[in-house]
Amino acid sequence: MFGMLSRDASIGFIGLGVMGRPMAKNLLKAGYSLSVYTRTKSTASDVLESGAAWKDSIAEVAAASDVIITIVGFPSDVESVYLGESGILNNAQPGSYVIDMTTSQPSLARQIYEQGVSVGIQALDAPVSGGDVGARNGTLTIMVGGDDDAFRACLPIFEVMGENIVLQGPAGAGQHTKMCNQITIASTMVGVCEAIVYAEGAGCDPQRVLQSISTGAAASWSLSNLAPRILAGDFDPGFYVKHFIKDMTIALESAQEIGIMTPGLNLSLSLYRRLAEQGEEDAGTQALIKLFSRCQAN
Amino acid sequence: MFGMLSRDASIGFIGLGVMGRPMAKNLLKAGYSLSVYTRTKSTASDVLESGAAWKDSIAEVAAASDVIITIVGFPSDVESVYLGESGILNNAQPGSYVIDMTTSQPSLARQIYEQGVSVGIQALDAPVSGGDVGARNGTLTIMVGGDDDAFRACLPIFEVMGENIVLQGPAGAGQHTKMCNQITIASTMVGVCEAIVYAEGAGCDPQRVLQSISTGAAASWSLSNLAPRILAGDFDPGFYVKHFIKDMTIALESAQEIGIMTPGLNLSLSLYRRLAEQGEEDAGTQALIKLFSRCQAN
Numbered sequence: 260m261f262g263m264l265s266r267d268a269s270i271g272f273i274g275l276g277v278m279g280r281p282m283a284k285n286l287l288k289a290g291y292s293l294s295v296y297t298r299t300k301s302t303a304s305d306v307l308e309s310g311a312a313w314k315d316s317i318a319e320v321a322a323a324s325d326v327i328i329t330i331v332g333f334p335s336d337v338e339s340v341y342l343g344e345s346g347i348l349n350n351a352q353p354g355s356y357v358i359d360m361t362t363s364q365p366s367l368a369r370q371i372y373e374q375g376v377s378v379g380i381q382a383l384d385a386p387v388s389g390g391d392v393g394a395r396n397g398t399l400t401i402m403v404g405g406d407d408d409a410f411r412a413c414l415p416i417f418e419v420m421g422e423n424i425v426l427q428g429p430a431g432a433g434q435h436t437k438m439c440n441q442i443t444i445a446s447t448m449v450g451v452c453e454a455i456v457y458a459e460g461a462g463c464d465p466q467r468v469l470q471s472i473s474t475g476a477a478a479s480w481s482l483s484n485l486a487p488r489i490l491a492g493d494f495d496p497g498f499y500v501k502h503f504i505k506d507m508t509i510a511l512e513s514a515q516e517i518g519i520m521t522p523g524l525n526l527s528l529s530l531y532r533r534l535a536e537q538g539e540e541d542a543g544t545q546a547l548i549k550l551f552s553r554c555q556a557n
Numbered sequence: 558m559f560g561m562l563s564r565d566a567s568i569g570f571i572g573l574g575v576m577g578r579p580m581a582k583n584l585l586k587a588g589y590s591l592s593v594y595t596r597t598k599s600t601a602s603d604v605l606e607s608g609a610a611w612k613d614s615i616a617e618v619a620a621a622s623d624v625i626i627t628i629v630g631f632p633s634d635v636e637s638v639y640l641g642e643s644g645i646l647n648n649a650q651p652g653s654y655v656i657d658m659t660t661s662q663p664s665l666a667r668q669i670y671e672q673g674v675s676v677g678i679q680a681l682d683a684p685v686s687g688g689d690v691g692a693r694n695g696t697l698t699i700m701v702g703g704d705d706d707a708f709r710a711c712l713p714i715f716e717v718m719g720e721n722i723v724l725q726g727p728a729g730a731g732q733h734t735k736m737c738n739q740i741t742i743a744s745t746m747v748g749v750c751e752a753i754v755y756a757e758g759a760g761c762d763p764q765r766v767l768q769s770i771s772t773g774a775a776a777s778w779s780l781s782n783l784a785p786r787i788l789a790g791d792f793d794p795g796f797y798v799k800h801f802i803k804d805m806t807i808a809l810e811s812a813q814e815i816g817i818m819t820p821g822l823n824l825s826l827s828l829y830r831r832l833a834e835q836g837e838e839d840a841g842t843q844a845l846i847k848l849f850s851r852c853q854a855n
Contacts, residue, residue: 365759388773402769425769428761435759436766439752443775446748449821453744454737457808460815461663461733463726468734471700471723475686476796477741479777498774510755517758520849523747526824551818 264326264356264412266290271324273317273340273347274331274361275302278387281394282330282360282420284309289419296320318350326416327351330360330387333505337363341371353379356413360401362386362506365431365438365513368404372430381409384430386437387421390497398422402440404433438510444481445507445527448547451481455489456551465490485545494539494546501540504531562624562654562710564588569622571615571638571645572629572659573600576685579692580628580658580718582607587717594618616648624714625649628658628685631803635661639669651677654711658699660684660804663729663736663811666702670728679707682728684735685719688795696720700738702731736808742779743805743825746845749779753787754849763788783843792837792844799838802829 268291272283275297283306287293293311296319297303307313314320317340321327327347329340337359341347347357348371357380359368368384375382383405393399399421403410410426417424427436454472458465469490473482488494507528514521530550539546566589570581573595581604585591591609594617595601605611612618615638619625625645627638635657639645645655646669655678657669666682673680681703691697697719701708708724715722725734752770756763767788771780786792805826812819828848837844 388770388775390774400769400773423769423772425765427765427769432759432761435756435761436769438759439756439761439766440770440773440775442755443748443752443770443777443780446744446751446821447775447777450741450744453812453817453819453821454741456817457740457812457815457819458733458737460817461730461736461811463730463733463737467723467725468737471698471721471725471734472686472738472741474721475691475698475738476688476778476782477686477738477745479741479745479779480774481777482741484774513759514751514755517755519751519754519758521751521755522824522828523744523751523821526820530820 264415268325269294269323270416271295271320271327272311273297273320273327273329275306276330276332277391278394279330280306281391282399283311285397285419286416287311291416291419294320294323316345317347318345321347321350322352324351324355326356326358326413328358328360332361334363334367334509337361337367337371342374348374348378348380351380356381356383356409358383358385358413360385360387362437362441362509363434364509365434366516368434369431372405381406382430383409383413384433385417386433388437388440389421394420401425402427402433402436404428404431404435435513437506438513441503441506442510442521442524445510446523447479447481448485448544449523449527449530451479451486452489452548452551455486455548488543489545489548494542494549496541496543498544499540500531500535500542500544500546503544504528504535504540507531562713566623566714567592567621568714569593569612569618569625570609571595571618571625571627573604574628574630575689576692577628578604579689580697581609583695583717584714585609589714589717592618592621614643615645616643619645619648620650622649622653624654624656624711626656626658630659632661632665632807635659635665635669640672646672646676646678649678654679654681654707656681656683656711656714658683658685660735660739660807661732662807663732664814666732667729670703679704680728681707681711682731683715684731686735686738687719692718699723700725700731700734702726702729702733733811735804736811739801739804740808740819740822743808744821745777745779746783746842747821747825747828749777749784750787750846750849753784753846786841787843787846792840792847794839794841796842797838798829798833798840798842798844801842802826802833802838805829
């Protein structure tokens with residue numbers, strides 16, 4: 260029933276945001292035929308110009324595709340796109356694959372998987388990391404949860420979009436892995452911001468301090484990539500504060516379900532929520548430093 | 558008065574611990590003549606075999622040396638070694654250099670510098686990072702505070718011991734920079750441990766999770782180097798819990814003097830203190846995971 264997917268496989272793609280657009284274009288470039296639907300048709304324009312076919316609803320995309328890929332905003336979007344009356348599971352063909360690449364709830368991923376099984380549809384959860392740059396270059400890290408045969412069938416499609424592609428375990432395991440990624444970043448960002456605020460407060464040259472600390476035991480992607488942006492006063496979003504809050508909220512709920520203590524995550528989430536309340540939700544995550552600077556001034 | 562230091566310069570070395578011993582041996586290997594004193598003579602045995610001269614007191618080491626290097630335990634040790642009656646500043650020759658490589662209080666570094674100036678002695682604070690491996694290989698990061706001419710005079714000596722050697726600013730700036738290093742690590746370690754505990758709690762294979770998250774935006778030295786040790790059940794000290802607590806305590810006091818908020822540092826320090834109370838003070842810093850596991854069990 261579930262065979263390998265050839266380049267003739269038709270792919271449906273829902274969610275043409277900052278991540279989805281370049282991912283869809285890479286699939287077109289690799290020779291897949293793509294049908295798309297999005298709430299605002301204008302956001303699909305360059306993907307349509309690149310050769311994708313427009314459909315008038317999610318249901319039509321689902322019905323026309325061997326594989327349906329989604330990368331939308333919030334778990335509530337995932338829920339309505341998959342589980343609604345006119346959603347994917349109600350309209351996709353038996354034997355098709357659905358892949359949710361949104362960062363979303365592990366429990367919702369399991370629910371979609373189970374409902375999929377009941378109607379003959381194989382679901383994978385496959386959130387990514389690597390940002391818009393990784394999406395454009397096809398170098399995303401893809402963390403997959405689901406059945407092994409579905410993973411192997413969809414692997415050629417994943418390989419168009421990413422490089423570090425790992426089947427982490429059963430349905431939900433991809434989302435859990437993404438939560439581990441965000442949990443790690445959450446506390447790391449707090450440390451990076453505190454170090455910069457300390458350096459400035461102590462009268463050091465933060466740029467020179469980074470020269471000393473960026474290559475040893477304090478080294479991190481955040482320190483090497485976001486600290487220089489902070490020092491340059493560049494708070495443009497590589498990754499939005501509001502999306503990080505969404506992810507950390509999911510992680511915290513999931514940690515509570517699992518029954519583990521995450522004081523670092525709790526702290527980071529509360530700081531980012533305060534930052535968002537101060538109007539910074541559309542800034543990049545490095546804007547966390549502004550909260551520390553403000554607190555210092557108080 | 559303060560000229561460049563040739564290879565004929567005589568160096569005094571106080572503190573032959575895990576870090577000091579290999580650093581002293583590298584100086585001997587580079588051709589410097591070394592005199593040493595340590596409370597327990599047996600810890601000096603291999604340095605003496607390598608050609609160092611034994612002295613019977615700190616005062617004798619100080620009197621016999623153009624440059625006195627110290628790397629001892631706690632700020633209280635630094636204080637007595639430098640400022641005591643029979644300490645370095647009372648016994649070193651005018652025109653000599655003193656370099657404290659202990660991780661210690663920035664304020665104490667400034668005090669030593671100022672008292673040094675009053676008796677014609679140039680003091681540098683020069684804490685290091687890179688661990689015993691960096692000490693052995695002569696690849697330490699050395700963060701220096703003090704005057705530029707003293708830094709340049711002592712640079713050939715630093716270059717025997719380290720690679721990333723930066724004059725960070727006036728007296729105390731080396732210690733401040735080391736505090737930035739430790740502040741960054743403090744929160745990063747919390748994130749790394751929470752991610753592993755989450756992965757295990759969620760039923761994922763933590764090893765496989767690391768494969769997905771170690772190379773992207775969650776990447777850090779701690780994640781790449783300490784997480785694998787945690788998963789291997791290896792809690793041997795690369796860096797002792799008790800020394801990390803010492804460093805974080807200095808950082809917190811210093812942050813309070815500066816007047817900045819460091820909630821991540823506060824959290825990490827409180828967790829590590831709890832870990833030490835549970836008998837883990839001689840474990841490596843990666844043992845923090847044990848605290849999370851215990852909390853999970855409760």
